[in-house]
Amino acid sequence: MFSPKEPFACGCLVSKMKKAIIYLEDGTIFQGRTLDTKGETAGELVFNTALTGYQEVLTDPSYAGQIVVMTYPLIGNYGVNDQDVESKKIWVKGFIVKEFCRKYSNYRAAKSLNQYLNENNIIGIEGVDTRALTRHLRVFGAMKGMISTEDFNPASLKKKLKKTPDMEGSDWVKEVTTKEKYIWGPKENFSFKVAALDCGIKFNILRILEELGCQVHVFPATASAQDIKAVGPDGLFLSNGPGDPAALPYVTDTVKNFFGVVPIFGICLGHQILGLALGGKTYKLKFGHHGANHPAKDFPRSRISITSQNHGFCVDADSLNKNEVEITHRNLNDNTVEGLRHKKYPLFSVQYHPEAAPGPRDAQYLFEGFIALMKEHKKKK
C-alpha cells in the first residue's frame, strides 16, 4: 500500500509497456502488470476468497459493475471451458490476481483464461500484492477503483473515478436482466412451471430447477405482475443480481402481488428484494461476503451449511416485522441475516447461493424445499 503522496514508490518492477496500476478512491495505489488487454476500467473493488471457480465468478451477473480481486494467488490453472459459465458473458469490470497461469491443465479446458479475458475485452492484471489489497479493502471497506494501463497520473485518475457511479443507490439490474422473456427447460413433461424474475440469474439456478422437473419462464426484471400471472406459474423465483436492492422499487412492487398467491423463493438479491417487499430495510456491508466458505446456520433445521456467497448488501434484521417474518438463517461469522421465511405465506429466501457454482453444494436442499412448497400449493389448487 502506498500513500498517494508517493505513488510508485515500490511494487513489482515491470517494463513500462506492461505496467498497470490500480487507483483507489481513497488515493491508494497498487501496481501490477497487464498481459494483453490495455485501457482503463472502473468499478467497485471487491475481493473473492474462493480457491476455485474463477470462470463462474467472471460470468456471474451479480458482479456487474465490480472489479474482482481474487485472494488465491494462482488463477487460470485449469483454463476455461464451455460448460462452467453462469451467463452468456463476462460481467466483471476488471480482474485482479497475483499470477495468471501460463499453461492450463484440465481435460475439459478449451482455452486459457488470458485468451478468454482478451476475447471479451476485460482488463485482467497480475503481479499485484493481492493480500495487501484485500487487507486494505477489509480495513477501509469496499470502494471504487480504477485499473489503468495508460494513465498513471493520480490526479487525472481521481477525476475519472469521480464520474463512476457509487454502488449504493445504483440500479445495475437493468444492465444485466434479459431483454426478452424466455423459457428454460423442457417444453413438455415438466412437473412445475416456475416464473423467474431475472435480476441477473445464474445458469446453475436454472440448471437445478430443470433437473428438479421445472419449466422456467425467465422474465425481465421489469415484467409486470400481470405478465407473470399470465403464464400461470406454480411458483415465483427471485434471482440473484448486482447492485443496491433499494434501487429496485419496480421489482419490489411486482413481488408484493404474489404474497400468498404462489410460493416464492429468493436467492441473494432476490432475498433482499423479498425483505424489502415485506417491509424491511437493507444496508450496505463494509466489504461484503464474496467467497465459498461462509458458514450459514439454518435454524429450523439446526444445520450448518458451508455456503457460496456474493453480496455487498444485507437485510436488516431489526427492520422486519417479527410477527410476520422469521429469520431462518444467519451467518456464523458475523451473525448477519442469511435467510427468512414468512409465517403465513409460502415464501422463503436465502442471502447465500444454494446453487453454488462456484462453491459447496451443501444447501441445494433448499431447492427441494421450493419444490415441496409448489407441490403443496398445487394440491390446494
Next chain:
Amino acid sequence: MPRRSDIKKILLLGSGPIVIGQACEFDYSGTQACKALKEEGFEIVLVNSNPATIMTDPEIADHTYIEPLTAHSVEQIIKKERPDAILPTLGGQTALNIAMQLYENGVLEKYNVKMLGANYEVIKKAEDRKCFKDAIIKIGLEVPKSSFAYSLEEAKKAAQALGFPLIIRPSYTLGGTGGGIAHDMEEFERIASLGIESSMIKEILIEESIEGWKEYELEVMRDNKDNVVIVCSIENLDPMGIHTGDSITVAPAQTLTDREYQTMRDASLAIIREVGVETGGSNIQFAVDPKNGRMVVIEMNPRVSRSSALASKATGFPIAKFAAKLAVGYSLDEIRNDITKETPASFEPTIDYCVVKIPRFTFEKFPEAKDVLGVSMKSVGETMAIGRTFKEALQKGLRGLEIGHTGLDNKLNYKEIPDEKIRLRLNEPNASRIFYLKYALQKGFSQEEIFQLTKIDPWFIDQISQILEFENKLMAFYRKEKRLNEELLRQAKEMGFSDAQLAQMINSDENAIRTLRKTMGIEATFKLVDTCAAEFEAYTPYYYSTYETEDEALAQDEKIIAKLGQKRKKIMILGGGPNRIGQGIEFDYCCCHAAFALKEMGFETIMVNSNPETVSTDYDTSDKLYFEPLTFEDVMNIVDIEKPDGVIVQFGGQTPLNLARRLHEAGVPIIGTTVHSIDLAEDRKKFSAFIEKIGIAQPENGSARSVDEAIEIANRIGYPVLARPSYVLGGRAMRIVYDKESLLSFIDEAKEVSQGHPILIDKFIEDAIEIDVDAIADGKKVFVGGIMEHIENAGIHSGDSACVLPPHTLSEELVDKIKEYTRQIALGLKVIGLLNIQFAAKGNKIYVLEVNPRASRTTPFVSKATGVPLAKIAAQVMAGKKLDDFKLVECDELKHVSVKESVLPFSRFSGVDIVLGPEMKSTGEVMGIDYSFGAAFAKSQISANQALPKEGRVFVSVNDHDKRNVAFLAKRLVDLGFGIVSTKGTSRVLKSSGLDVVVVNKHSDGQSDLLAYIQKGEIKLIINTPSGERSQSDMRVIRAAAILYNIPCITTLQGAWAAVNGIDSSLHKEFTVKSLQEYYSENCIGCAV
C-alpha cells in the same frame, strides 16, 4: 451440544516410536488433544512408548504411561485406571489397531470403556478394504476394479482375471508396508506373498492399476450434529503409484475446476457419513484420470493422519485439537477459530498462498537399497514451504530439505547426463526426480515427453519450466552485462531463488548477493497464515516469507506490544528442519521445551522451523512462529525484522549448529555456549589438544585433510580405526575401518558428505563399554542429568544401541570418574546450556570419544527417566539463570531402571543387511521402565516390536571373536527352557560345553535347512553376530528372513545377554504397568523449575 458430562476420565493412545510412515505428526496431534481435553477438565490417561514426545511430558496428561503399545499392556492400564472412554483416533494406525483389538477381545466391554471419535464398526468399515469398497459402491461412487485374496493361489487367480499391471495392498498395515505394483506374474507372486504375510488379517487387495492418474487428498471433519467441513485439499505432484508420503504434494489442489472439486467434496461428505465417523478428522484419497476426469476413491483414514498435520500447518486450522473437542461432545459451531477469535470453526479455511511439501529420504544410509519409490513409503521426514506462488514455495521447500540443494539448482551439469539416464530417472520414480525434470528441460526434452515419462501433470512441468526459463533469462543478462539489475533480482526472489542459488549461478558468493539485493531495497516481507485469506483480522503471529509489497510482521508486533503494554525481550529458537535419521523428534522436543521455559520467564519466543509434523510448528507452542527453511538467508531475514535479543542454536540438532558460525559473524546474538566453544568441540585438532590439556584419556586420533594424511594417521595409530567426516550428525558415513583399502574407499565416499571439512580418524577401542552423559552447565556449575550405559559395545552408533539408566554394570568409582570428567570438560569448554559426552570404558580406564555442546538425542529420554526437564532448565540457564536457582539433585539412587531401545527401518529397504555399525540407521526409539534391568529391557523390546520369546528355539551363530563367550549365554537359554539351533562352527563350541544343539546348514552350504526352520515358525529368536566388515552373504539371508518373519534378531553378544535377562524377567515376573507420575513420586526428584 456442550461437552459430554457422562465421561470424566479419557484414555488416549499415542503412536509409539517414530517409524517410516508414522512420525512425530502423532506427537503433534496427541499433544494438541491432551491439552484440549485437559482444558475441558477431563482426567487424561496417556500411553505411549516413545519418550521423545512432548505428550509424554508428565505435565501434559494426568497419568502418563511410558509402556508398550500392545493390547495386553493397554489392558493392564485400563484395569488399573478404569477410564470411561478411549480416544483412539489421534495416535495413528498403532492406536487404531490396539483399540480394535481391545474391542475384539472384549476388554472395552468388560471395563465399560466407550470408544470416542470412531467406534469399532466405523473403523472396520474404513479400514477393511472389502467393507470400504462395498460402502463406496453403495453410495454410488467408484473404486478401482479389484479382488480380495487370502492365499497366494487365490491371488494368482484374481490377477489373471484383472490383468497386469496390478497393485497389491495388504489390509491393516502401517503406511503401506508390504504393498507394491506388479507388472508380471513373477513380480506379482513375490509381492502378494509378502503382502499376505504383513497383513494383520492375512488379506490383500489386488486392484486395477491407476498408476499415473492424478492423486488428491481431502481433509474432512465431522461433528456429532452431522456438520461436515473440508479443511484442505491436497494435490500430489507425483501421480498415483507413489505413496503420498513419498510424493511432493501441494495445497490447495491446483488443477481441478470448481465443478470437479465440488464433486470430490460431495463425495468426501458422502463417504464420511456412510462410513459413519461420528466426530473428528478423516483423510480421503482420490485418483482422477487425467484423460477424462473419471474419479475413483482410493482410501480413507478414519483418524488424524500425516496429511492432517500437513493440512493443519498449511491452513492454520488445528485439526487434532478440534477433533478432540468434537469427540467430547462439542459441535463445530461451538468451537472458536483461535486465529480470528471471532469466527467459529464451522467453516472451510481458504488460503492465499501455495504450500508445497517435499519428502526427505535417507537412501544414503542404505546404499544397498535402490532409491526407487513406489506404493510402500520410504521417506523419513518432510519439509513444508509456503510461498505466494508454486514456484516460490517449491524452491523454498527444496532448500529447506537440507540435502545440499539451494533451490531447484544445478547440482549436476545437465550436459554431462546422458539422455538415456534422464529418461530412466524420469520414468522410474525416485528421490531426485524433481531435479531430473529440470535437467530434462535443460537438455531440450519437450514438456510432452516429460509428461509421458513421468505422468506429472503438465501444469507442474510448465511451472518448473518457468523457473528454468527465468534462470536462462537472468543468465543471459548477466553474461552480457556482467551484473544483475533490480528488476531481475526482484523477480528472482519472487520466484523463490535463494541468494546462495543465485550466487552459484553467477559464480559469486551468497553474502555478495545478499548485500546487493539489500542495497536495491529487495527485502523479504512476511505474511500471515490466517485461515481466511485476510477476510478477517488474525491474531496469531504465524508467518511465512515472500517478496511482496506489504509486510505484516511489524504491524502485528506493534499490536502485540500495545496489548501487553510492554515490549518483551525476544528469544528466537532455531528448529531442526525435516526429520531424518539422526535428527528427529528428540530435537523438536528440546526446541519446544526451550519455548515453554522461556515463555515462563517472560520472554517473547520466536520459533523458526520448516517441519510440518512437529509440535514446535504448532502456532501456540511459541509466541511467534515463522514457517521457514533453516538456511542462513531465511534465518537472517527473520533476524532483520525481529531483531531478537538472543538466538538459540543448540536445541535443533546439527541444522542450526551448522549455521552458528555464520550467524555469529553476521552479528546475531547467539546465547548459551559460544560459537568459539562449539568450534573447539567440533574441530578435532583443537578438541584433542583441549582434552589432552585437562588430562583425560582419549583414543589416539588425528584429523586429515588429504588422502596421504589419512593413511599416515591410520598407520600411526594402527587399525582398526573409526573414520568419519566432521560436522555431521547421526554418524553419517562413519565407518570402522580395518585396512588401508577400506580407508581409501571411505575417503572417497566421505568427500561429498563432509564438504571441505576434515576427516576424523580415531583409534577404535574394541570391546569397550560406551557411555553417554547428558549434562547442563552454567559456566560455574555443572549438573549431570543422566549417565547411560550402552548395551552394545562401542562401535555401534549411540543412536542405534540400546542403553540403560542408571548404568547397571559400572562401578561407583567409574561413575564418579565420569561425573568428574564431565565437569572438567563442561567448565573447560565454557559450556552454557546442554552438553552430551560419549565415553568408552575399558577395564578401569575411561576414554572421551566425543563432546557435543548441544542438546542430544538422549535429552528427552534422560528427562523422562529422571523427571528432570533438562532442556527447560538449560534454556533458562542460557537466558541467564544459574543452576543454583533450581533445586537440582543428581539422583544416583533411582528406584526404577529405564532402558532406551532403538527402532530400525530395515523392513522398508529390501536388500539391506540389518547389521548395526557406527553409522546410525534407526528412525526412532522406545523406552521401557520397570524395577529391574531385565523387566525394563523386556518392555523395551515389546515396544520396539521385537518382543522376546518365552519358549521355543533360539538360533545361535556367532563370529569367532564371540565364540569364547557364547557357551555361557546358550547355557542360560537352555536353563530357561529354550532349545538351541546352531550352525556347525558355533555348535562345536556349544557341544563341547555339554549343550544339546540342533545343527543346521547355512544357506551357502547348498541347502537351506535354517530357512526352512524359520519359515515353519520354529525359530523364535535369532542371535547372530556378523564376522568382521565383510559379512557373509548366507547370514544376510538369515537376517533378511528374520525381518520378513518378524523374528527378533540380535546382532551383538551384549544385546543377547540383555535379551536373556529380559526373558528371565518376563518368565518370572508378572507384567505390570506404572505411570511416570507414580515412579517420580517414589524418588527424591529434586527439581522445581
